Each structure stands twice: as structure tokens, then as C-alpha cells.
Amino acid sequence: MSWCAGFGGDFYKAYFEVMPEQPGFEERRDLYMLYHYLNHYNLFGSGYRSSAMSIIDDYLRMLNV
Numbered sequence: 757m758s759w760c761a762g763f764g765g766d767f768y769k770a771y772f773e774v775m776p777e778q779p780g781f782e783e784r785r786d787l788y789m790l791y792h793y794l795n796h797y798n799l800f801g802s803g804y805r806s807s808a809m810s811i812i813d814d815y816l817r818m819l820n821v
Contacts, residue, residue, distance in 0.1 A: 787811075789811065
């Protein structure tokens with residue numbers, strides 16, 4: 757949920773020094789974010805819909821659906 761807390765590059769640099777970034781993390785990051793956007797959409801309403809839909813649309817394009 758780093759998008760919600762506003763963590764920046766310095767946070768991730770320090771985090772990955774302690775917990776090394778795993779292969780494929782960049783490819784999975786949006787999928788991790790999607791979970792939280794959908795959860796916030798469910799709890800707080802339509803303000804999170806466009807962010808969730810954008811990630812879903814990106815994955816559908818990658819899958820050529």
C-alpha cells in the first residue's frame with residue numbers, strides 16, 4: 757500500500773537493502789496495487805474505480821483479450 761502512504765524512492769532503496777527485490781517484482785507491482793485499489797473501491801467508493809480499471813485494462817491488453 758505504498759501508493760497510499762506516499763513512500764518515495766528513498767524508502768524503497770532502504771527497504772530493498774534489507775529485503776532484496778525479487779525477480780519479477782516490477783512486473784507484479786501493478787497486480788499488488790490492484791488488490792488495494794479494489795479493496796478501497798469496495799470500502800470507500802468510486803474514487804478508486806478509475807485506478808483499478810486502468811490496471812485491469814493494462815493486463816487485458818498484455819493478455820490480448
